[in-house]
Structure formats: structure tokens, C-alpha cells
Amino acid sequence: MHKIWAIFRKDLLIEFRTKDSLTAMLFFGIVVLVVFNFALGSLHQAVRSAVPGVLWVAFAFSGTLGLNRLFAVEKENGCLQGLLMIPADRGAVYLGKMLASCFFMLIAEAVLFIAALVLFNLTVRNEIPWLMLVFVVGTLGFTAVGTLLSAIAVNTRLREVLLPLMLFPVILPILINAVEATDIILNSADYGALKLPLTVMSAFTIIFATISYLLFERVLEE
Amino acid sequence: MHKIWAIFRKDLLIEFRTKDSLTAMLFFGIVVLVVFNFALGSLHQAVRSAVPGVLWVAFAFSGTLGLNRLFAVEKENGCLQGLLMIPADRGAVYLGKMLASCFFMLIAEAVLFIAALVLFNLTVRNEIPWLMLVFVVGTLGFTAVGTLLSAIAVNTRLREVLLPLMLFPVILPILINAVEATDIILNSADYGALKLPLTVMSAFTIIFATISYLLFERVLEE
Amino acid sequence: MSGKAQYRLDILLGILLFAGMSFALYMALIGAPTERTMGDLQRIFYFHVPAAITGLAAFATNFVSSLVFLLRKNRRWDALALASAELGILFFCMVLVTGPIWAKPVWFVWWTWSPRLTASFILCLLYVAYMLIRKSYEDPERKASVSAVFGVIAFVDAPLVWFSIRWWRDIHPSPMLETGGLDPSMRPAFYACLGAFLILFLYLLRRRFCLETMRNKVDGLLLRLDEMR
Amino acid sequence: MIEARNLGKYFGRFAALNNLHLTVSDGEFIALFGKNGAGKTTLLRILAGLSRPSRGELKIKPSRQAPPGAVRGHIGYLSHETSLYMDLTAVENLRFHARLTDVPSDDRALAMRMQQVGLAGRERDPVRNFSRGMQQRLAIARAFLHNPDILLLDEPFTGLDSSGCDFFKSFLAAAHADGKTCIMAIHDTRLGYEIAERLVVISRGAVALDAAKPSLDYAQFREKLEPLLA
Amino acid sequence: MIEARNLGKYFGRFAALNNLHLTVSDGEFIALFGKNGAGKTTLLRILAGLSRPSRGELKIKPSRQAPPGAVRGHIGYLSHETSLYMDLTAVENLRFHARLTDVPSDDRALAMRMQQVGLAGRERDPVRNFSRGMQQRLAIARAFLHNPDILLLDEPFTGLDSSGCDFFKSFLAAAHADGKTCIMAIHDTRLGYEIAERLVVISRGAVALDAAKPSLDYAQFREKLEPLLA
Numbered sequence A, B: 001m002h003k004i005w006a007i008f009r010k011d012l013l014i015e016f017r018t019k020d021s022l023t024a025m026l027f028f029g030i031v032v033l034v035v036f037n038f039a040l041g042s043l044h045q046a047v048r049s050a051v052p053g054v055l056w057v058a059f060a061f062s063g064t065l066g067l068n069r070l071f072a073v074e075k076e077n078g079c080l081q082g083l084l085m086i087p088a089d090r091g092a093v094y095l096g097k098m099l100a101s102c103f104f105m106l107i108a109e110a111v112l113f114i115a116a117l118v119l120f121n122l123t124v125r126n127e128i129p130w131l132m133l134v135f136v137v138g139t140l141g142f143t144a145v146g147t148l149l150s151a152i153a154v155n156t157r158l159r160e161v162l163l164p165l166m167l168f169p170v171i172l173p174i175l176i177n178a179v180e181a182t183d184i185i186l187n188s189a190d191y192g193a194l195k196l197p198l199t200v201m202s203a204f205t206i207i208f209a210t211i212s213y214l215l216f217e218r219v220l221e222e
Numbered sequence C: 001m002s003g004k005a006q007y008r009l010d011i012l013l014g015i016l017l018f019a020g021m022s023f024a025l026y027m028a029l030i031g032a033p034t035e036r037t038m039g040d041l042q043r044i045f046y047f048h049v050p051a052a053i054t055g056l057a058a059f060a061t062n063f064v065s066s067l068v069f070l071l072r073k074n075r076r077w078d079a080l081a082l083a084s085a086e087l088g089i090l091f092f093c094m095v096l097v098t099g100p101i102w103a104k105p106v107w108f109v110w111w112t113w114s115p116r117l118t119a120s121f122i123l124c125l126l127y128v129a130y131m132l133i134r135k136s137y138e139d140p141e142r143k144a145s146v147s148a149v150f151g152v153i154a155f156v157d158a159p160l161v162w163f164s165i166r167w168w169r170d171i172h173p174s175p176m177l178e179t180g181g182l183d184p185s186m187r188p189a190f191y192a193c194l195g196a197f198l199i200l201f202l203y204l205l206r207r208r209f210c211l212e213t214m215r216n217k218v219d220g221l222l223l224r225l226d227e228m229r
Numbered sequence D, E: 001m002i003e004a005r006n007l008g009k010y011f012g013r014f015a016a017l018n019n020l021h022l023t024v025s026d027g028e029f030i031a032l033f034g035k036n037g038a039g040k041t042t043l044l045r046i047l048a049g050l051s052r053p054s055r056g057e058l059k060i061k062p063s064r065q066a067p068p069g070a071v072r073g074h075i076g077y078l079s080h081e082t083s084l085y086m087d088l089t090a091v092e093n094l095r096f097h098a099r100l101t102d103v104p105s106d107d108r109a110l111a112m113r114m115q116q117v118g119l120a121g122r123e124r125d126p127v128r129n130f131s132r133g134m135q136q137r138l139a140i141a142r143a144f145l146h147n148p149d150i151l152l153l154d155e156p157f158t159g160l161d162s163s164g165c166d167f168f169k170s171f172l173a174a175a176h177a178d179g180k181t182c183i184m185a186i187h188d189t190r191l192g193y194e195i196a197e198r199l200v201v202i203s204r205g206a207v208a209l210d211a212a213k214p215s216l217d218y219a220q221f222r223e224k225l226e227p228l229l230a
């Protein structure tokens, strides 16, 4: 348990030193938002209905970048090989890395969401706890499978390409439901309808997390 | 002269082996297009006028990625330091790298353009030579300054973030005029009006290329 | 199975395939009645839907063999996983080609991002990614286990393709087989085509599987040769 | 005890290891020789559990009783790469590794380690600014922080200055005296002969010579080694 | 001729070089000693023109007459890093470098080079698959492909097996006999003393000892060196 925590803290510390991943994540996320703002600027009535999709595209983008970064750090001096030699279940490495990427992604999401509020002229208040719930569940699902796939991608030559290529199709069910849920919250406020997408998201998250946790070891051994 | 060519060929060969940059460029470019297609899907009349902007955003995105890649390759084993020791004007390194990035970017642009035709349901015929002209001039300008800025970015810790952060503001005049020119070609077909944006683009390109060529040496020394 | 029995089985399957295909073609193009509103266009149905079902069956095969490989570590299961993934992509490409051909006259567009279509496209992409993973690992052992892991994960997404249609309104029609909407007069042709596609799948699967195991064998033999030197 | 039987490791059709047999009892000190590309690193990686042999069998039993799966905690591997995070400081790198291997990670214990490898005073410098030898020193501190029973060393003297070499020699001697098992790939014949007590030469991925030091004096060993390295 | 006067190199407030004076005539063979972090690599990088000194003056005149700016073509620098493209094959790496330095890049010439460094037969393997020593061999071939007048070497024996060391020693001897200037950072005192003809010790970024070999026998040298490395 404290090993998971140690890995998480180490990633935090590196990020604190370099500010690398988070800046990259925010930058690309904001570019996506701004570009949409440009494209949709003239069509005011359409904006609110497009926001959930745009938001999650920005999240997914920045999340992919973050995952890539988090494993690139491990690759530089063969650090991953150091991690693989620790006397503990390798699942701890998975959970530590997942926790770290989840944390970064949630921070990025918070900032991007605020940016979206400003850019698209939205106001939210009561929706916030619901949104948080959706963001957290979606992010857990995203990083659950994303961490496993990064570990696959990091060992290949095509590293930075392979990750999104694998991740986006896999993550689509979660992404679609997250968009749906966000749309319900922002545009219909019929919270009863949230049940279906949230259930689906949670189900996928749990399935993905379990499979990934179990299979992580297989992916890293050479 | 043949040294520029040698550097260009080397980058091509590496790309041919790994297919790294081009896949990444195409992937991210196509994601941008598809996302726009989603967002704009329901608003048919608006699409054609948005296409030039969308197109150049996709180009700029994938171009930035390509530039980053092309210099990351040089960083891996201290290869850049090997390049810096060649008995020739370091401007040759600049021109070789610029040529390579220009080449990759043009290929990516061709593919992305075709994808955009399909996705946005466009047809072009007579416009093609004009579009090619605009693409080539815009890309030259983009890579002229992009290569210099990548060389600056690659030596910093914030490498992958710094490049777009520096590049996008600098390149904006060229980008805006390129969008303008593309818009004229696709939507008004008043080729006379092309003169202004094309002149501006060419002027910027020439200025950027000259300055970058001259400053490149300074940027690389530690 | 001995080599000879294998060979016989291949011949048998080949004959079955030829007969089945001929019959299915006849049924689909001539035997089945012409649909009222869409006319002959509707005959695409007899290729479109069986291809989709066979493709899903191929991906399911991939899932099962990946799982078994992860448990048993036997390279034969990896070969089976590879063969079925390739065939799944092949059959889904058929869906993705026949679908738009049908869609253009019926919906007046080649493509829309409706859930069913998006899901089919994504499913295809998933297995393209699977092939990419296979390509980017050189070490055969690692390739096998990593791609098996991905095969398992990819198939978790597959149900989405089937169920997506119920969760969202979709331009793509409901699976009338389940709702019982298929006219009884069309059923024989449909089942004939489905059968033919499944035989085709089995036949190709066997051939591809044999090819892959033979490749593995040849690699092993070459290694032994190197060792002896 | 380490028992490798019939190990093979293939990269595509290239056999990096080929029918390699090696049995190591607890407390032995082995020097691995072999020319460039002989397969030393490949062997060490397999012993470290970082790479799976394509063929053959490998059994590792640590001397102390260990729960199954925790064998890894008894192995320390110093590889060609340093496994250091460039953006963390020296002491942060050590602290991280200490936490992962359940050894004391307080500042005093770590400062002592830094002192031991001659990096006292540079605790708060990021590893990126270290010279090559300083990185190697830190890598040594990291790799053996958790006091493993089995030490796998891949050219550990690389980049060390002479005081660094002296320190590391005495470190190895102490480990050996302490009953630890050491397997060390090394190119410097004299140094390897001096430190180790059993000499193993790898050639084309197999053991070509395996002798106890007492049975061979240095001149004899060189003579036997020569053809295997040519 | 190389003339460095009062060189200083600061990283932030840390002085890696500090008031360093060094004059090297054409054809000299210098071994640079110094403990880890003394500043050897920093000095070599400055001599190679890859790093600009924060203070002081540096003049390099190649022996052959050269157009200004082409001085670089007369310098060969073998650094800690290999400067090899991992995704290209061995021979492609060499060919690229040959093209850039205007030396024959035909297959025969390059195959000869590969043969020379003992990599014959591995021409078409990507460098990524090379073992550490094989990469070092290739790095040597690359660094001196263009037959430079001034050879700057940073721990060139790293990772080489004994036949590799022998080859490289004879390579250096031939270069020296050919009138080339060599400056080599090295930790192995005996080896450095054996090869070089002038011994320079760097300590805390400055020259602490600078002696011609004939003026000191090995024992004397060790004695003087000891306190400087402690």
C-alpha cells in the first residue's frame, strides 16, 4: 500500500520540478477548447449542446498526453526496470501510476472546465457535485485502461503514436457515456436520466481496472 | 549543399524505418478533423466556411508534432552534438532539418486535405493548383520559423510544451493569411483577391527564413 | 490429427465451401424475393449482415484464444488469435464497404456518425491497433502475451456494438432478426448466406492458423540449424 | 542458489543465449567475461527477472527464507543504465527506492549512503547535473540500498575514478565476506581475476570456461581466455 | 595548436572550470586525469566547440591550413554519448557521417571501417540491437571517420572488451605516430600513463598537475596523483 503511495509521490515530485506533463496537458486541452470556440463562435444556440463533447475531447487529448509523459519518464534511464525489481506485486506499480495519472488528469480537467466556462459563457452552480462525480468516474475509467496501454506502448518504437491509437477506440464507451452524462447535467438537468450512463461508465471502469490490474504484469515482462 | 541533402535523406530514412512522425502527425490531424466533423455535423450550411480554419488548425497541430519529433530524434544519444561538429556552416543543419520537416508536413497536409474532402463532403478540381501554392508557401513559412524554435525548445526541459507556446504566436500572421487564402479559393474563387494574403505570407516566410538561418548557430551553442 | 486427416478435412471444407457459396449466391441473388421499397438494392442485406455476424464471431474467437493463451502460454493459441483477428478485420471491412454502398441510395450519404456505424468503425480500428501492436514487438513471446492482453480488452468493447443500438436513437435500423421483423420469405436466403459466410470463416481460419503454426515451426527449425552450426 | 539450465534467448532468429548452463551456490563471487556481444548483459537481465528466457529453466532460491514472489527483493541489479530519475535530486532518488524496498528512508540513513559513495554535499543536486562518474556512484548506492542477497553487476566500474574503484572493491569484498552471492560482468581481466573467486567466460551465448580461481593462476587464465575473446 | 587561457565555466553559481590554463602543441598526446566531477568532460566539450566558456579565451589552430570556420572538420570528439541514431543500421550511421564530413561513403570504405572496429557482419543491424560495447565500437568508428587532426576522447575504453582495447590502443598509437593531437580523459591510471606522453590532472576545474611522461616514472606519478584524487 505505501509503495503505491511512494510511486504516486515520486511522480508528483517530478512534476513539481519540471511542470512538464501538466503544462503540456493544459496547453493542448486549451488549444482544443479555443479552436472550438473559434469554430462555433458564430452559432450561439448550438454552443451549449456542443460543450460536453468538446470538453471530453479536450480531456481525452490532454489525458493521453499525460499518460505518455508519465511513462516516458520511466523510460529515460531504464527507470522502469528499477521499478520492476521491487519486492512487491507489480500491481502496485500499476496502481501507483494510475493514481498519478488520475490525479494529473483531474487537475487538468478542473482547469479546462473553468476555461470552458469562461470561453463558452456558461454558468454552473448546483451542477458542480454531479459534474465532479461524472468527471471522477470517467477519469478513473480512462486512466484504468490508459495506464495499461501506456505500459504496452512505452516498450515499442511507435510509443507516442500507438497509445492514442489503442486508447481512443478502447475508451470510447466510457467517453460517449461521459459526454452523455455531462450533456444531461448541463442541458437537461434531469438527474434521473444520469443513472444509465453512470452505470455503464462505472461498469466499464470496474471491468477495465480489474483486467488491467491482473494483466499488468504480463505486459511488462520481457 | 550535399550536406543539406544528406541530413534530409537521413531523416527520411529514419522515418521510413519507424514511421513515427508521420503516423503521429496524421493521427492527430485526423482527430482534429473528425472532432470538427462531429461538432459541425448538424450544421451543414456552416461547414464550407469553417473548413479553411479547421484545415489549418489540423496542419498546425500536426506540423508542431512533426517538428518536435524531428528534433527529439537528434536528442536521444547526443546526436545533435555530432551534427554540430560537422565541418560546414551550421546553417546547413538548419536547412536540412527545415527541408525534412517541410517534406513531412506537406505529405501530412495532402492526406489531411483528402480526408477533409471526404469528411466535409467537398469537391474540388480547378482549385487544386492554387491550393497547392498556398499550402506550400504556408508550410515553408511554418517550418522556417518552426525549425529554429524547435532547436531552442529541444534544449530545455519543457521541450514539448515550449515549442507550440513559442511557435503559435509567432506563426499567427502566416496562419491567418493562409486561412484567408484558402477561404478565398474554396469559397469565393476570386483569385485576384489572393494576391494580398499570398504576398503577406511570402514576405513573412522570407523574413523568417533569413532571420532563422542567421540565428540558428547562436541557438545551438551552449 | 495426422497430416493426412488434416488434408482430408481441408478438402472436405473446401467442397462444402464451394457448394455452400454457390447455393447462397443463388438464394441471395435469385432465390429470394425482391423487396418492395428498396428493390434489388435490398439484396446487399444478404452480404452485409452475415459479414457483420461472422466478423463478430471472429473477434469472439480472438477473445477466447487470447484468454486461453494467457492461461496456458501455448503458442498455438496465439496463432489462432492472430488468424481470427485478421479475419475479423476482413469481414468487418466487408461490412464497412457494403454498408456505405447501401447507405448512399437509401440515406443519401455515404457515412454518418451514428452509434452503430461509429461502433463498427471503432471495432475495426481496435483490431487494426491489435495488428499494430503485433507489428511493433519483435520478440515473439512478448508479442504474443501483449497482444493477448489487448485482445481481451478490445473484446470488452465489442458488446457495445451490439447494444449501442438500444441505448441511442439511431438512423441504422434495429436488428430485425431479434425483433422478428424479417419477412419469412427472406429467411432461407439469409440463413444460407450466413451459413456460407461461417464456413468461409472456418476455412480461412484453418488455413491461416496452419500457415502461422508452420511459420513458427520453420523459425524453430532455423534456430536449431543455427544452433548446430 | 541459482540454477540455470539450458537457457536460450532469441531475438528473432539471433540467439543471444544458447544452451547456457550455470549453477551458482550461495556466497559465490563470479566474474563473467566475454567479448562484446557475447551475451553477458542478456544473462544478467534474465537472472534479474527482467527478461524471460525463450527456452530453458531458471530457479532462484534466496538464502534467507522468503515468501514466494518476494524473491525480487533479494536481488540487486546494477545495469548499464542507471535507473535514476534525472529530474529528482540524488537523495530523492534514494528515498524513493528505499520506500519501495522497505528500508529506512530517513535523511540520516540516506545521507550515510551518499557519504559512502563519495557524494556527500551533493544530496540536493538534480541527477541531471551530475557527471558520468557521479551518476554511476549514485546508481551503485541505489541498486544495493536494500542490502540484497544476490548482487548482479554489469560493468560496475564504468566511469568510476580510482577512489571510486577502491571504494567499490571494498564494498564488494565486504558483501562477499557477508555471504552474499555476486555475479559481475567485467571486461578488465586483471581486475575481474583479482576480485572474483570463480571465473566464467561466455562465448556466443554459452559458457565456454568455468573455473575456480585457485585452480588457475593469472597467467594460465589469460592464456585460456585469449582464444575465447578473439 | 590549442591554447586555453583562464577558462572558466559556470553552471549557475557552481564553477565546473575555474581559471584553467592549457597549451597543447601539435602532435602531443595528453591524458587527462581527475576525480569524478573534476571537470574533464566540461573541458573537452569546450575544446570541441560544443560549449562556450563563461570566461577566458580559447584558440585552436589546426596543423593543416584550413579556411576559417572549417576548424571543426579537424576535430574528432568521442563523448560519453555515442551520437548514433538508434533506428538506423550501423552502416547507415557511418554513411551519414561520411557524407557530412566529405569522406568517401561508398560501401567498401565503410565496410572496411566496420571491419576495423570488429563489427564486420553486423552492418545491417539497427544500432538499437547492439550491445553496449558494440555501440562504443561503432561510436569510435563514427567519431574518427573523417580522419581529424585533433582527437578529443572522453573515457574511450568504456565498455570495450580486451580485443577492443587492444585495437583501440593501436589505433591511438597510429594516430599519434601520424602526428595527430590527442587529448583523452581516462580513469585507469596505468592505462593512461602507458598510452599518453603528457599527463594532466584536473582538480576542481583547474590544472593541478601537468607533466611530461619522461619526467616522472609510474610510481612517482601515482604518488603525486593520489592526493589530487582523494
Ligand code: HEM
Pocket (backbone or CB within 6 Å): C045, C048, C049, C052, C053, C095, C096, C098, C099, C100, C102, C103, C104, C106, C107, C110, C111, C112, C116, C117, C120, C121, C161, C172, C173, C174, C175, C176, C177
Ligand atoms: C456491426 C455492424 C453492423 C451490423 C450488425 C449491421 C446490421 C444490419 C442489419 C441487421 C440491417 C438490416 C436492417 C433492416 O433491413 O431493417 C442493416 C441494414 C443497413 N446497414 Fe447495417 N450493420 C452494421 C454496420 C453497418 C455499417 C458500418 C453501415 C455503413 C454505412 C451500415 C449500413 C446499413 C444500411 C444503409 C442498411 C439499410 C438501412 C435501411 O434498410 O434503411 N451498416 N444493417
Ligand SMILES: Nc1ncnc2c1ncn2[C@@H]1O[C@H](COP(=O)(O)OP(=O)(O)OP(=O)(O)O)[C@@H](O)[C@H]1O
Pocket (backbone or CB within 6 Å): D011, D014, D015, D016, D034, D035, D036, D037, D038, D039, D040, D041, D042, D043, E128, E129, E130, E131, E132, E133, E134, E159, E161
Ligand atoms: N533487443 C535486442 N534485439 C536484438 N538483438 C539483441 C538485443 N539485445 C541484445 N541483442 C544482441 O544479443 C547479443 C548479446 O548482447 P549482450 O548485450 O548480452 O552482450 P554483452 O555480452 O553484454 O556485450 P557487451 O560487453 O558489449 O556489453 C548481441 O549480439 C546483441 O546484438
Ligand SMILES: Nc1ncnc2c1ncn2[C@@H]1O[C@H](COP(=O)(O)OP(=O)(O)OP(=O)(O)O)[C@@H](O)[C@H]1O
Pocket (backbone or CB within 6 Å): D128, D129, D130, D131, D132, D133, D134, D159, D161, E011, E014, E015, E016, E034, E035, E036, E037, E038, E039, E040, E041, E042, E043
Ligand atoms: N549542466 C550542468 N549543470 C550543472 N552542473 C553541471 C552540469 N554539467 C556538469 N556539471 C557539474 O560540473 C562538474 C564537472 O562535470 P564534468 O562532467 O566535467 O566532470 P568529469 O570530470 O567529466 O567527471 P567524470 O569523471 O565523472 O566524467 C560536476 O560537478 C558536475 O556536477
Ligand SMILES: [Mg+2]
Pocket (backbone or CB within 6 Å): D040, D041, D042, D080, D154, E131, E132, E133
Ligand atoms: Mg553488456
Ligand SMILES: [Mg+2]
Pocket (backbone or CB within 6 Å): D131, D132, D133, E040, E041, E042, E080, E154
Ligand atoms: Mg566525464
